[in-house]
Amino acid sequence: MTILITGAAGFIGANFVLDWLACNDEPVINLDKLTYAGNLETLASLQGDARHIFVQGDIGDSALVSRLLAEHRPRAVLNFAAESHVDRSILSPEDFIQTNIVGTFRLLEAVRAYWNELEAEARTAFRFLHVSTDEVYGSLGAADPAFREDHRYEPNSPYSASKAASDHLVRACHHTYGLPVLTTNCSNNYGPYHFPEKLIPLMIVNALAGKPLPVYGDGMQVRDWLYVKDHCSAIRRVLESGRPGEVYNVGGWNEKPNIEIVNTVCALLDELRPKADGTSYNTQITTVKDRPGHDRRYAIDASKIERELAWRPLETFASGIRKTVQWYLGNPEWVAHVQSGAYRDWVQTQYASA
Numbered sequence: 001m002t003i004l005i006t007g008a009a010g011f012i013g014a015n016f017v018l019d020w021l022a023c024n025d026e027p028v029i030n031l032d033k034l035t036y037a038g039n040l041e042t043l044a045s046l047q048g049d050a051r052h053i054f055v056q057g058d059i060g061d062s063a064l065v066s067r068l069l070a071e072h073r074p075r076a077v078l079n080f081a082a083e084s085h086v087d088r089s090i091l092s093p094e095d096f097i098q099t100n101i102v103g104t105f106r107l108l109e110a111v112r113a114y115w116n117e118l119e120a121e122a123r124t125a126f127r128f129l130h131v132s133t134d135e136v137y138g139s140l141g142a143a144d145p146a147f148r149e150d151h152r153y154e155p156n157s158p159y160s161a162s163k164a165a166s167d168h169l170v171r172a173c174h175h176t177y178g179l180p181v182l183t184t185n186c187s188n189n190y191g192p193y194h195f196p197e198k199l200i201p202l203m204i205v206n207a208l209a210g211k212p213l214p215v216y217g218d219g220m221q222v223r224d225w226l227y228v229k230d231h232c233s234a235i236r237r238v239l240e241s242g243r244p245g246e247v248y249n250v251g252g253w254n255e256k257p258n259i260e261i262v263n264t265v266c267a268l269l270d271e272l273r274p275k276a277d278g279t280s281y282n283t284q285i286t287t288v289k290d291r292p293g294h295d296r297r298y299a300i301d302a303s304k305i306e307r308e309l310a311w312r313p314l315e316t317f318a319s320g321i322r323k324t325v326q327w328y329l330g331n332p333e334w335v336a337h338v339q340s341g342a343y344r345d346w347v348q349t350q351y352a353s354a
C-alpha cells in the first residue's frame with residue numbers, strides 16, 4: 001500500500017508527510033514542482049528513509065503523473081499542490097490558473113484513467129482527497145453564521161477563484177464519473193515550517209530582525225486559525241473514514257482579528273526573547289495599505305467533521321501560537337535559509353554526494 005501526495009514540500013504537505021510517517025509505515029510518493037514555496041529542507045529528517053520517495057514534477061504533467069500511478073499503484077492521491085498566497089495571486093494570477101485549475105484538471109484526468117483500470121475492490125477503496133480552503137466561500141459580515149459545507153461559493157481573489165474552480169472540477173469528477181473524491185475546506189493554518197510571506201511567520205521573523213510589522217488596513221480582518229498538526233490529523237480522519245463525494249470544513253474554532261494575532265506574537269516574543277532595550281516588539285507594528293479586495297471575515301463551522309468523523313482540533317490558539325513562536329526561535333537555520341533563498345540549493349547540496 002502506498003499513497004501519492006502532491007505539493008508535499010510545501011508548508012502543510014510537508015507537515016502531513018512528517019506526521020504520517022511518524023505514526024505509519026505506509027510509504028509516500030511526494031510529487032512536488034519545487035516552486036519558491038517548495039522546501040525539501042523541511043523534510044531533511046527523512047533523508048535516506050525508503051518510505052519517502054520524492055519526485056520533482058508538475059501535477060499538470062500528465063505523462064509523469066500517469067507513469068507514477070502505474071509504477072507505484074497508490075491506494076489514494078492527496079492533492080495539496082497549489083499556488084497558495086493571496087497577495088501573489090493579486091500581482092500575478094497566471095500561475096494560479098495554471099496550477100490550481102489546469103493542474104488539478106490534468107491530475108484528475110490521469111487519476112481517473114488509472115482508477116478506471118483498477119480491480120473492483122481497489123476501485124471501491126480508492127480515494128482522491130482534495131485540500132481546499134475556506135476562501136472559496138467569500139467574505140462574511142460580523143454577525144453572519146460561520147461557513148458550513150453548503151455555503152454558496154463566492155470567491156473574491158484570483159487565488160480563491162482558482163481554488164473554487166478546482167473544487168468544482170473535483171466535484172464534477174465524482175458526479176459524472178464516480179471517482180471517489182473527498183474535499184476538505186480549511187481555515188488559516190499556522191505552525192512549524194510556514195513560509196515567511198504569510199502573516200504569522202512574517203511577523204515573527206520581521207520582529208526578530210527589528211523590521212516593521214506590516215498590518216494591512218485597520219487590522220480588523222478576522223480569520224479562523226488552525227494549528228497545522230490539527231489540519232493534518234483532520235485530513236487523516238477524512239481519508240480514513242470520509243464518505244466519497246462529501247465535503248468537510250476544517251477549522252480551529254479560533255476566530256481572531258489580525259491585529260490581535262500580531263499583538264499575541266509580540267507578547268510571546270517579549271516573554272521568550274526580550275529586546276535588549278526593554279521595549280516591546282509591538283512598537284514595530286506599522287499600518288500599511290490594505291490588500292485590494294481584502295475579505296473581511298472568514299469563520300468555519302467545523303461541526304460536520306466533528307459529528308460524522310469525531311474530529312476536533314487538539315490545540316487552542318494559545319497553545320498553538322506558543323509552540324509556533326518557540327519553533328521559530330529554535331530553528332534559526334531553517335529560517336535563515338528560507339530568507340536567503342539557500343533552501344533552493346538544498347537538493348543539490350544534500351544529494352550531491354549520494
Ligand code: NAD
Nearest residue numbers: 007009010011012033034035037038058059081082084189
Ligand atoms: P504552500 O504554498 O506552502 O505549498 C505548496 C506546494 O505545492 C509547494 O511545495 C509547491 O512547490 C507545490 N506546487 C506548486 N505548484 C505545483 C505544481 N504545479 N505541481 C506540483 N507541485 C506544485 O501551500 P500550503 O500552505 O502548504 O497549502 C497546501 C494546500 O492547502 C493548498 O492547496 C492550499 O490552497 C490549501 N490551504 C492552505 C491553507 C493555509 O493556511 N496555508 C489553508 C487552507 C487550505
Ligand code: DAU
Nearest residue numbers: 084085086133134135187188197198199214215216221258
Ligand atoms: O483561509 C485560508 C487561507 O489562508 C489559505 O487558503 C491560503 O492559502 C493562506 O495563504 C491563507 O490566506 P490569507 O490571505 O488569509 O493568509 P495571509 O497570511 O496572507 O494573511 C492573513 C491575514 O493577515 C489577511 O487578512 C491579510 C493579513 N496580512 C497578511 C500579511 C502577509 C497583513 O495584515 N499583513 C501582512 O503582511
